[in-house]
Amino acid sequence: MKKSSSVHSFVRSVSLSAVVATGAVAAHSEVVVKDAWVRATVPQQKATGVFMRLDASADSRLVSVATPLTPVAEVHEMKMEDGVMRMRRLPALDLPAGKPVELTPGGYHVMLMDLKQQVKAGETVPLTLVFEGKDGRRETREVTAQVRALAAGAAAAPTAGARDAHGTHGDHKH
Numbered sequence: 745m746k747k748s749s750s751v752h753s754f755v756r757s758v759s760l761s762a763v764v765a766t767g768a769v770a771a772h773s774e775v776v777v778k779d780a781w782v783r784a785t786v787p788q789q790k791a792t793g794v795f796m797r798l799d800a801s802a803d804s805r806l807v808s809v810a811t812p813l814t815p816v817a818e819v820h821e822m823k824m825e826d827g828v829m830r831m832r833r834l835p836a837l838d839l840p841a842g843k844p845v846e847l848t849p850g851g852y853h854v855m856l857m858d859l860k861q862q863v864k865a866g867e868t869v870p871l872t873l874v875f876e877g878k879d880g881r882r883e884t885r886e887v888t889a890q891v892r893a894l895a896a897g898a899a900a901a902p903t904a905g906a907r908d909a910h911g912t913h914g915d916h917k918h
């Protein structure tokens with residue numbers, strides 16, 4: 745008995761990542777994750793942002809993110825409204841087919857909150873991303889994000905969020 749070719753739809757674009765699927769999966773969405781990075785924190789800072797580029801081959805959504813750094817990781821949107829930078833939580837981030845979505849400081853981002861320790865430049869952070877296709881099928885992707893500091897000159901830029909400001913002190917004790 746040969747269980748041969750079920751419905752095989754060939755993945756048109758060759759993915760850079762290793763093949764995650766175990767077995768034949770019919771026409772599922774393939775999301776390519778690029779340049780994932782986490783903004784470094786200063787001591788006592790409780791929140792930071794995760795950024796990346798998501799390129800979906802079929803309509804899908806980023807529905808959750810998990811990391812060992814904290815149990816609280818949310819997808820946020822930041823945008824200017826009436827001259828004020830506002831941030832809100834999204835239930836999911838839409839990833840239209842063939843239209844890359846950038847998560848950037850000042851835009852969409854994954855917010856890590858309740859951090860227990862400092863996140864230092866040069867470290868790497870494992871992330872587990874869960875994508876959901878239009879058919880409701882979920883796919884889990886493991887990626888490694890690099891921790892980077894923002895350039896010193898960019899300190900005034902609206903970045904990982906208003907919450908950051910509360911943890912920032914003007915005087916340095918060290």
Ligand SMILES: [Cu+2]
Nearest residue numbers: 820831855905
């Ligand atoms: Cu945020």
